[in-house]
Amino acid sequence: xxxxxxxxxxxxxxxxxxxxxxxxxxxxxxxxxxxxxxxxxxxxxxxxxxxxxxxxxxxxxxxxxxxxxxxxxxxxxxxxxxxxxxxxxxxxxxxxxxxxxxxxxxxxxxxxxxxxxxxxxxxxxxxxxxxxxxxxxxxxxxxxxxxxxxxxxxxxxxxxxxxxxxxxxxxxxxxxxxxxxxxxxxxxxxxxxxxxxxxxxxxxxxxxxxxxxxxxxxxxxxxxxxxxxxxxxxxxxxxxxxxxxxxxxxxxxxxxxxxxxxxxx
Amino acid sequence: xxxxxxxxxxxxxxxxxxxxxxxxxxxxxxxxxxxxxxxxxxxxxxxxxxxxxxxxxxxxxxxxxxxxxxxxxxxxxxxxxxxxxxxxxxxxxxxxxxxxxxxxxxxxxxxxxxxxxxxxxxxxxxxxxxxxxxxxxxxxxxxxxxxxxxxxxxxxxxxxxxxxxxxxxxxxxxxxxxxxxxxxxxxxxxxxxxxxxxxxxxxxxxxxxxxxxxxxxxxxxxxxxxxxxxxxxxxxxxxxxxxxxxxxxxxxxxxxxxxxxxxxxxxxxxxxxxxxxxxxxxxxxxxxxxxxxxxxxxxxxxxxxxxxx
Ligand SMILES: Nc1ncnc2c1ncn2[C@@H]1O[C@H](COP(=O)(O)OP(=O)(O)OP(=O)(O)O)[C@@H](O)[C@H]1O
Ligand SMILES: [Mg+2]
Numbered sequence: 001x002x003x004x005x006x007x008x009x010x011x012x013x014x015x016x017x018x019x020x021x022x023x024x025x026x027x028x029x030x031x032x033x034x035x036x037x038x039x040x041x042x043x044x045x046x047x048x049x050x051x052x053x054x055x056x057x058x059x060x061x062x063x064x065x066x067x068x069x070x071x072x073x074x075x076x077x078x079x080x081x082x083x084x085x086x087x088x089x090x091x092x093x094x095x096x097x098x099x100x101x102x103x104x105x106x107x108x109x110x111x112x113x114x115x116x117x118x119x120x121x122x123x124x125x126x127x128x129x130x131x132x133x134x135x136x137x138x139x140x141x142x143x144x145x146x147x148x149x150x151x152x153x154x155x156x157x158x159x160x161x162x163x164x165x166x167x168x169x170x171x172x173x174x175x176x177x178x179x180x181x182x183x184x185x186x187x188x189x190x191x192x193x194x195x196x197x198x199x200x201x202x203x204x205x206x207x208x209x210x211x212x213x214x215x216x217x218x219x220x221x222x223x224x225x226x227x228x229x230x231x232x233x234x235x236x237x238x239x240x241x242x243x244x245x246x247x248x249x250x251x252x253x254x255x256x257x258x259x260x261x262x263x264x265x
Numbered sequence: 266x267x268x269x270x271x272x273x274x275x276x277x278x279x280x281x282x283x284x285x286x287x288x289x290x291x292x293x294x295x296x297x298x299x300x301x302x303x304x305x306x307x308x309x310x311x312x313x314x315x316x317x318x319x320x321x322x323x324x325x326x327x328x329x330x331x332x333x334x335x336x337x338x339x340x341x342x343x344x345x346x347x348x349x350x351x352x353x354x355x356x357x358x359x360x361x362x363x364x365x366x367x368x369x370x371x372x373x374x375x376x377x378x379x380x381x382x383x384x385x386x387x388x389x390x391x392x393x394x395x396x397x398x399x400x401x402x403x404x405x406x407x408x409x410x411x412x413x414x415x416x417x418x419x420x421x422x423x424x425x426x427x428x429x430x431x432x433x434x435x436x437x438x439x440x441x442x443x444x445x446x447x448x449x450x451x452x453x454x455x456x457x458x459x460x461x462x463x464x465x466x467x468x469x470x471x472x473x474x475x476x477x478x479x480x481x482x483x484x485x486x487x488x489x490x491x492x493x494x495x496x497x498x499x500x501x502x503x504x505x506x507x508x509x510x511x512x513x514x515x516x517x518x519x520x521x522x523x524x525x526x527x528x529x530x531x532x533x534x535x536x537x538x539x540x541x542x543x544x545x546x547x548x549x550x551x552x553x554x555x556x557x558x559x560x561x562x563x564x565x566x567x568x569x570x571x572x573x574x
Contacts, residue, residue: 014340020370027367028358100354106320107348108371108419109340265281265321 012113012256021110021118024101026125036126037133044079044134048072048141051198063200065145065229072143073152073224074197076134080127080156081217084164085188087123089180092171096262103263112259116252120164127160128153138228146230155227158244159220165251172258191215196222216247269332271296271423271454272317276326279312279478286312288478289326294456296422299449301469302458303560305568308475310458311351314427317456318348331422344372347421351428351458353412355400361411362387362396365418372419379418386414389444406437413441417448424448426457430464442467462560474560476568486560493566494558495520497536501529501543501550514547523565532562 029036052068062070095101105115131153138144170183194204195217201209212218219240226233233240272294279287287309294300302310315321316328319335319342328335330342356364362383369379387393390410395403403411409429416424429445430438445468449455459465465472466486473483482489499519503511512524519533519542533539536555543550 016373017371020367020373023370024356024359024367027363028356031358099357100352101356101358103320103350104354104356104368105371107318107343107346107350108368109344109373110371111340263320265315 012111013117014109014111014114017110017114018117018121021105021114022121022125025119025122029122029126044075044130045137047075048137048143051075052141052143063229063231068141069143069145069229070225071198072138072141073228074195074221076131076138076152076156076228077159077217077220077224078192078195078197079130079134080159080220081163081191082188083127083130084123084160085167085183087126088119088164088167089171089183090177092119092168093174093177093180096172102259106263112256112263115259116165116168116255119168120161120252123160123164124157127156131156144228146228148227148230151227152224155220155223158241158248159216162216162220162244162247162251165248165255167251169251169254169258172255172262187215191217196225213243216244219243270294270329271331272300272456273329274317274326277313277316277323277328278325279309279316279321280324285478287316290473290475290478290480292473294423294454296454297449297452299445299455299457299468299470301456301465301472302475303460303462303465303472303564304458304475305460305564309478310475311427312478313475314351314425314456314458318346318425319343320348344419345422347416347419347424349409349412349416349424349426349429351431353408355408355411355415357400359400360397361392361400361403364400364411365415368415369418374419382418386417389417390414391440406433409433410437410441413444421453423454423456426455428458428460431460438464462564465560472560474564474567481567482563489560489563490558493563495532495534496558497533497539498556498558498562499531499533499536499540499543500552500554500556501531501540501547502527502552503529503548504551506548511547515543518542518546521566530562530565532558 048068051071056067059067061067102115135144135149135152167183170179194201195212195215197217201212201218204212222233222235223237223240225231226237270293272292274290274292276289276291277287278285278289290313302313304310312321316323316335317330319330319339322336331345333342335342356367359367365383365386366379369382370376374382384393387396390413392407392411392414395407400408400411409432413426413429416426430441433441442464445455455468457468469486471483471485472489473480474489475481482493484492501511508524508527508529512522512529515522515529515531519531519539521532523530531539531543540553540555
């Protein structure tokens with residue numbers, strides 16, 4: 001199935017069109033950024049206070065460091081993961097159903113690949129803003145223990161892409177927004193609770209541990225943890241990165257297909 | 266050699282599942298022409314426009330836009346089209362001005378130029394005073410004008426307008442017509458669909474009448490009227506008698522007599538003479554109107570139905 005009017009074998013994206021799509025997203029965001037500061041920044045800070053200081057005071061140490069320092073990298077990854085999924089649910093669905101922004105783009109030289117790539121770039125921008133602020137606060141809490149910590153924004157960008165790309169496909173595909181509640185209930189929340197954010201997955205029964213491995217969040221949390229605490233992640237770094245890249249790549253193809261399908265007639 | 270047509274179609278077909286919306290039409294639109302599609306709901310006008318706009322692929326047949334193949338050169342063709350779809354899809358999250366600038370950027374226009382172009386176009390459609398405002402509070406006619414301005418942002422070679430004036434008040438329609446005339450004078454090729462025969466007569470050099478996915482007639486508005494109707498039409502309304510019964514009695518008056526649910530139409534070379542004759546033959550009408558033939562009459566004759574149902 002080819003996107004409408006796109007030559008087979010032609011470049012799927014053009015940089016100028018992709019940037020134009022990103023620009024539109026940022027123009028809209030500029031108007032609502034104040035609200036998003038709350039979820040992207042204040043929320044994780046409240047997490048840190050509640051879990052790191054409140055719960056941490058009772059838990060003591062995990063893996064040789066205090067609990068706050070242990071969960072910071074996980075919460076960082078979880079923030080990227082949740083922001084990405086959230087921004088690719090209703091906003092993408094709405095741009096097909098309500099604003100019909102994608103239908104407007106389709107009448108221009110913008111290709112389906114540009115629509116997908118432009119929105120993914122926007123997600124990365126959003127996630128980086130949230131991550132940067134969060135890192136700063138974590139540094140103030142004294143939770144960054146390794147010179148590798150500045151690599152976490154890169155990991156967060158990958159986690160965001162790995163979560164956003166498939167979610168865009170879902171948002172373009174579903175006929176009803178009720179599906180998003182299921183995604184949150186059965187993917188986002190379990191990933192956050194059991195994906196190595198608040199406690200090591202080794203504490204999970206061995207049979208369910210592979211479920212955590214399936215979540216991009218666990219790979220991101222472990223890479224971030226290695227970066228902020230200076231340890232070695234459970235899998236080779238290349239394996240963790242490979243899983244994230246595979247999610248992002250497969251997700252992008254899925255998104256491209258679902259977008260094309262939704263826009264063709 | 267004749268100039269190459271900007272739009273060329275042969276045996277163009279669009280099917281949705283088993284349903285055939287466009288049933289093998291031939292088209293040829295020359296540069297600078299104003300070309301119209303006239304037809305009732307569901308005739309296949311929008312389906313055809315969407316294929317021309319390269320957002321919907323033909324099921325069968327040949328289609329060339331600007332000499333290119335929509336199936337393989339979609340983005341290159343769309344770069345030179347301006348599209349005003351039947352349903353507005355302005356971006357409600359952006360201001361009026363941002364709608365134009367953002368859209369210009371989709372065509373790869375540099376920011377500064379996009380800004381200037383947006384300001385010019387807002388003047389052109391008389392929305393400059395709303396530039397910084399939201400889209401949602403605009404009236405239907407203002408939104409339509411903004412959509413048309415947006416379609417012009419890339420200085421297109423062909424402008425596709427799907428029912429540009431539906432839902433507008435007469436004043437807004439006339440403003441739009443005037444703007445479309447200006448474009449035409451600048452040599453822009455216009456392709457539009459409409460339910461309004463006066464619009465088609467005013468704006469189109471040439472038009473096709475579509476019905477049930479087929480082209481049932483084509484030519485200039487004048488030629489169509491000359492070919493399929495008479496110069497004048499008498500509209501007769503009666504009190505008690507049903508138009509169908511009266512029509513039987515009036516057989517032979519003028520060139521042709523048609524009964525509509527609410528009136529009888531007599532087609533004639535000379536309307537006044539035919540009206541007098543009808544008076545003699547039939548019952549006394551409650552009202553008589555002699556008028557020029559319009560495309561509506563052509564359509565009625567060709568399809569047996571009225572345009573706006
Ligand atoms: N995406 C689609 N899926 C299925 N059927 C469609 C689709 N688009 C159009 N149709 C059908 O094709 C036929 C022609 O529709 P089209 O929109 O081209 O008509 P139109 O001449 O533009 O009518 P109108 O004057 O009401 O706008 C209609 O019967 C319509 O239901
Ligand atoms: Mg239509």
